[in-house]
Amino acid sequence: MAQTVSENENWTTIIKPRTGLFEVNLKEIWDYRDLLTLFVKRDITVQYKQTVLGPLWWLIQPALTVIMYMVVFGGIAGIPTDGVPQPLFYLAGVCMWQYFADCLTKTSNTFVSNAGIFGKVYFPRLIMPLSNVTSNLVRFGIQFGLFVIVYIYYAIIGLAPSPNWYFLLFPLLVVMMAGLALGFGIIISSLTTKYRDLQILFSFIVQLWMYATPIVYPLSQVVGKQKWGIDVAKVMCLNPVTPIIETFKHGALGAGEFIGWGWLAYSFTFMIVTLGIGVLIFNKVQKSFMDTV
Amino acid sequence: MTTAIEFNNISKQYRLGLVSTKTLSHDLNRWWQTAVLHKEDPYLKIGSVNDRSKVADSEYVWALKNIDFKVEQGDVVGIIGKNGAGKSTLLKMLSRVTGPTTGTIKAKGRIGSLLEVGTGFHPEMTGRENIFMNGAILGMTKSEITKKLDEIVDFSGCERYIDTPVKRYSSGMMVRLGFAVAAHLDPEILVVDEVLAVGDAEFQKKAIGKMQDVSRGEGRTVLFVSHNMASMKALCRRGILLENGAIRFDGSMGDTIELYLKGNEYKEDGTILSNVKCLSNEIKITKVLINGKANRIMNMPFPNRKLDVEIEGELLNDIHMSIEAKLFDSESVLLAKFAPVLMKTEVPKVTKGRFKLAETINLPYNMTNGEYRLQLEVSHPNVQYLAVIPDAAKLVLSDYITPTGNSLMYNQNGMLLLQ
Numbered sequence: 001m002a003q004t005v006s007e008n009e010n011w012t013t014i015i016k017p018r019t020g021l022f023e024v025n026l027k028e029i030w031d032y033r034d035l036l037t038l039f040v041k042r043d044i045t046v047q048y049k050q051t052v053l054g055p056l057w058w059l060i061q062p063a064l065t066v067i068m069y070m071v072v073f074g075g076i077a078g079i080p081t082d083g084v085p086q087p088l089f090y091l092a093g094v095c096m097w098q099y100f101a102d103c104l105t106k107t108s109n110t111f112v113s114n115a116g117i118f119g120k121v122y123f124p125r126l127i128m129p130l131s132n133v134t135s136n137l138v139r140f141g142i143q144f145g146l147f148v149i150v151y152i153y154y155a156i157i158g159l160a161p162s163p164n165w166y167f168l169l170f171p172l173l174v175v176m177m178a179g180l181a182l183g184f185g186i187i188i189s190s191l192t193t194k195y196r197d198l199q200i201l202f203s204f205i206v207q208l209w210m211y212a213t214p215i216v217y218p219l220s221q222v223v224g225k226q227k228w229g230i231d232v233a234k235v236m237c238l239n240p241v242t243p244i245i246e247t248f249k250h251g252a253l254g255a256g257e258f259i260g261w262g263w264l265a266y267s268f269t270f271m272i273v274t275l276g277i278g279v280l281i282f283n284k285v286q287k288s289f290m291d292t293v
Numbered sequence: 294m295t296t297a298i299e300f301n302n303i304s305k306q307y308r309l310g311l312v313s314t315k316t317l318s319h320d321l322n323r324w325w326q327t328a329v330l331h332k333e334d335p336y337l338k339i340g341s342v343n344d345r346s347k348v349a350d351s352e353y354v355w356a357l358k359n360i361d362f363k364v365e366q367g368d369v370v371g372i373i374g375k376n377g378a379g380k381s382t383l384l385k386m387l388s389r390v391t392g393p394t395t396g397t398i399k400a401k402g403r404i405g406s407l408l409e410v411g412t413g414f415h416p417e418m419t420g421r422e423n424i425f426m427n428g429a430i431l432g433m434t435k436s437e438i439t440k441k442l443d444e445i446v447d448f449s450g451c452e453r454y455i456d457t458p459v460k461r462y463s464s465g466m467m468v469r470l471g472f473a474v475a476a477h478l479d480p481e482i483l484v485v486d487e488v489l490a491v492g493d494a495e496f497q498k499k500a501i502g503k504m505q506d507v508s509r510g511e512g513r514t515v516l517f518v519s520h521n522m523a524s525m526k527a528l529c530r531r532g533i534l535l536e537n538g539a540i541r542f543d544g545s546m547g548d549t550i551e552l553y554l555k556g557n558e559y560k561e562d563g564t565i566l567s568n569v570k571c572l573s574n575e576i577k578i579t580k581v582l583i584n585g586k587a588n589r590i591m592n593m594p595f596p597n598r599k600l601d602v603e604i605e606g607e608l609l610n611d612i613h614m615s616i617e618a619k620l621f622d623s624e625s626v627l628l629a630k631f632a633p634v635l636m637k638t639e640v641p642k643v644t645k646g647r648f649k650l651a652e653t654i655n656l657p658y659n660m661t662n663g664e665y666r667l668q669l670e671v672s673h674p675n676v677q678y679l680a681v682i683p684d685a686a687k688l689v690l691s692d693y694i695t696p697t698g699n700s701l702m703y704n705q706n707g708m709l710l711l712q
Contacts, residue, residue, distance in 0.1 A: 011299075015389060015398040035429040042415055042426060049417040049458075120409040121430055122389040290391040 029124045039131035044138055058142050062098065066090040073216045082218040082255035084161050085154055091147050092249050093215035099140040100177050100241060101206050106132040107185025108202055111193045111289050118290065125286040126279070129186050133178045140174070151252075166251035166258055173244050176271050180240055183274030190278075190285040213241045218249070220256045237263050240270040295401070297366040297482060297514040298387070303396035305357040305382050305538075356382045357393075357538045366401070366481075369508040369515045371529030371546050373522075373553050378535040380518045384408060384486050387516065402481025402514075405432055410488045411471025416460035420451055420470055423459050427474045441477045448503070449473035450496070469496055476503045483507065483515045504528055522550050522624065554624055565589055565669075565685050573679045576671065578606035583667075583686050591667075593656075595692040600654040604671060607647055613640040613673045616652040620688075621666040628665070628708050632674060640673055659710040662691050663703030 029036075048054045069090040073079045081089035107129040111118065114128055154160040192199045210216075219242065222232045236242050243263040249255040357379040364370055372380050385391050387398055388406035413430040414423045424445055428438040438445075446455055449470045451462070459467055472488065485504070501524050508515040508528060519525050525532070525546060532549025534542040542552050565581040568589070582603040583591060591600070602616055618631040631654050634640050643650070650671070669682040694700050701710055 011399040011401055013389075013398075013400040013402075013404060015386065015393065015400075032429075032432075034435040038426050038429045038435075042418065042422075045422075046415055046417045117413050117430065119385075119390055120412045121406060122404075123430060123432065287392040290385075 025124065029126055029130070032123050032127055035123060036127050036131050036134070039127065040135040040138070043131065043135035055142065058139050059146050062091060062094050062143050062146060065094050065098075069094070069216055079217045079221065082220055082249075082253075084249075084253045084255045085159055087150055088147070088154060088161070088253055089218075089249070089255065090216065091150055092252060093245060095140065095143045095147055096173075096177065096245055096248055097210055097213065097215045097241075098143065099136055099174075100181050101210070102136045102139070103133050103178060103181030104185050104188075104206055105203060106136070107182060108188035108192065108199065110186065110189040111285070112189070112196070112199065115290070126186075126282065129182055129189070129282075132185075133182050137174070137178065161254045163252050164250070164254055166247060169247055169251060169264075173248050176244050176268060177241070179271040179275050180244075180267075183271060183276075183278040186278040186282040187274070190281045190289075193285055193289040209239075209241075212236065212239055214245055214249075218256050219246050219259070237266075240267045240274075243267040295366050296363045297368070297401050298364040298516075299399045300360050300362050300383075301397045301399070303357060303360040303383075303386065303393045303398060304355060305379070305386065305391075306394040307354050307356055355538050357386075360396070360540060362533065362540065362543060364514055364516070366514055367512045368531055369517070369529045370531045370533060371517045371519070371525040371549070372533045372535060373518075373520070373525065373549060374535035374541075379538040380535055381408070381486055383535070384484050384516065384518055388484055400482055403432065403479075404482045404484060405475075405478040405480030406484040406486075407431075407475045407478070407488055408484070408486045410468050410475065414459055414467065414471065417458055419458055420449075420455040420462070421446075423470065424474055427471060428477075431475060431478055432480065433478065437479070445473045445477050448476060448499070465493060465496075472496075472500055476500070476507070481513060483513055485515065486518045487520065501527065522554070526550060563589060565682060568684060569680055569682050571680045573677065575609040575612060576606060576679045577608075578604060578671070578680055580605040581669070581682065581685070589684070589686045591686045591688045593688055593690050595690075595694070596658060598656040598658055598660065598690075600656065600667070600688075602652050602654065602669060604650045604669070605648065608643060608645045611642055611644050612679065613642050613676070614650070614671055614679055615640055615674070616650050617670040617672055617674065618652075618654060619668040619670070621668065622703060622708075623664045623666065625666070634674055656688075656690075657709060658693075659712065660690060660693070661701040661703045661706050661708060661710065662693050664689055665703070 048057055051057065053060070066087055070086045074081065074086045074090070110125070110128045110132075118125065151160060188198060188202050192202075214221075214236070219233060219236065222236060225232045237259065243259050244267055246256065246259045247264060250258050360379075360383065372383065374380050382391075384406065385408065386393050387400070388404065388408060390406075390408070411423075411427060413426055415426065418426065421442075424442065425435065425438050428445075429435070446452055449466075449472075451466050451470055451473075454462060454466065459470070462470070475488070504515075504517075505528060507513055515528075517525060517529055529546040532542070532544060532546035533540055534549050534553050542549055564587045565583065566578070566587065569578050569581065571578065580603070581587065582601075584599075584601050585603075602618070604616060615634045617634075619627060620629040620631070621627055631652075633652060665688040666684050667686045667688055669685045670678060671680040672678045690703075692700075695710065
């Protein structure tokens with residue numbers, strides 16, 4: 001009898017062995033938005049505490065990387081940059097890729113590196129990867145500022161390439177980058193709770209992935225090339241990051257040709273699917289990961 | 294009264310080999326040992342086994358099995374039990390840190406859990422920033438924390454360092470700050486795991502006082518886990534005793550503690566010798582007698598208050614040593630110490646080979662009736678312990694009656710009738 005009474009009462013929390021696959025509680029994430037902002041703030045302020053140069057490091061890193069690329073890929077290897085000044089070309093690629101790679105590596109460590117907190121207190125676990133993506137966005141913003149400054153410099157000396165209307169896609173491109181990184185990241189983080197091998201493998205893959213994406217070379221270099229009877233450019237576009245980077249470079253710098261709405265839609269769909277699968281797996285794993293991590 | 298929490302047939306199963314201990318480092322080590330080096334799991338051997346015999350497949354262990362109870366709103370429940378009985382697992386499931394294997398838990402209202410003090414503290418951030426961080430992790434909103442900030446800082450007693458990074462804090466200060474935040478949580482249901490014993494004596498008192506206010510005055514439902522029986526008694530009305538992953542007793546806190554401590558009692562069978570722990574390999578103990586007897590129960594009807602202790606054994610070297618003893622009550626509170634050599638200038642040197650030590654302990658005649666525990670030690674005071682015999686004997690003192698006819702018991706009157 002007590003059973004029937006209690007079933008009529010209004011329970012606010014019901015803890016069951018397994019949650020349904022699609023029980024993703026978005027309202028709960030919204031309730032914890034303060035925590036999200038605090039995590040973002042923490043990530044940003046803590047990173048360069050007790051350093052002299054502070055956030056300047058965010059600019060020094062891409063600047064040095066670009067110089068290195070200019071020497072190695074532009075100078076020694078002599079890879080063309082679609083007629084765009086080398087610093088601008090590389091900076092555009094580096095900023096975008098760095099954002100993607102940072103989100104990805106950080107997110108893919110979610111469970112393992114936060115096991116201490118996760119083991120002691122409950123909050124929607126998705127807050128963690130979401131805060132990673134957001135705090136990296138701030139960093140990306142600052143680095144993009146560097147890109148704008150360099151662009152203005154080239155405009156003053158009259159060498160700036162002309163942007164075009166595709167540049168308006170920029171916010172969408174950033175969202176797609178974030179979505180892809182988040183999606184892949186949470187899938188990997190869910191799988192690494194049991195098998196840490198993936199984590200090691202993955203940090204390596206991210207490095208290689210950059211070379212499979214037109215960061216240090218333009219896609220136009222491979223257009224029309226055939227290998228074993230396959231169009232190399234098409235294969236490269238299967239990499240969902242390629243259309244995003246190419247569209248950005250074309251929009252901002254007028255480099256190369258527009259990749260086409262088809263490929264962009266492909267990337268977008270890829271992002272949605274990855275994110276969807278990621279959230280589902282993540283949701284499933286978060287319930288029991290403390291027993292396996 | 295309405296039910297605030299309901300545990301319905303909750304069980305938690307861990308698979309041996311993947312079973313989780315509390316710390317990440319252990320898990321990493323286990324993973325390394327088992328998956329990479331193909332060695333035996335290093336933690337299973339020392340881990341406690343929770344009634345594995347009931348399960349046919351021995352690859353699995355039940356940390357908790359068929360837990361079924363309800364907690365009324367405003368109830369303050371203390372959960373006690375030995376290490377590994379499943380207390381923390383139970384709280385973890387209620388805190389949604391890990392899920393149950395079977396069964397459901399239903400709860401009404403926000404659940405605030407305090408499984409650790411200062412979760413999410415970042416060493417580089419200041420005390421103030423960490424209050425916000427920790428508060429938000431525990432489920433408070435920013436405005437709630439802002440409202441209570443002064444109170445929290447005041448409670449922690451760290452005003453002076455509040456804008457200093459917590460990496461410069463002493464560990465005690467860090468813990469104070471962490472507890473202060475948690476103490477100002479406002480959930481309808483509060484889950485507290487073994488975090489009352491924090492900070493110095495002053496702060497502990499403050500912490501327990503605060504918890505008392507929270508649980509009594511504010512009508513909140515609280516679940517405590519602690520090994521500190523005194524504070525559990527002070528805080529909780531209802532007690533639940535967990536044993537091997539199952540509820541053994543559910544009733545008033547006093548009764549629960551009594552039963553738990555009884556369960557703690559040493560096996561009365563066996564000889565004193567079986568309890569000897571040699572701490573040095575230079576000594577071997579072959580015989581221990583108290584009042585000429587080798588068993589571990591000593592009935593001492595008044596006026597018998599004398600303990601003749603004899604220890605025989607072998608030494609590999611000449612060693613300075615003597616017998617010492619400690620007297621505890623049945624709740625393991627130290628009451629008195631016997632150390633005759635402390636009154637002498639020199640500790641006698643015992644030559645190697647067979648030896649025999651003997652001492653007589655005269656308990657005061659005005660000692661109250663009750664059960665006491667005697668621990669024997671062979672040591673060179675201030676230099677080294679050679680052997681310890683914890684719970685060497687249970688002393689049952691009886692028949693001491695005052696001239697006015699009162700029989701004074703330890704539980705009510707303490708150890709001595711002062712004169």
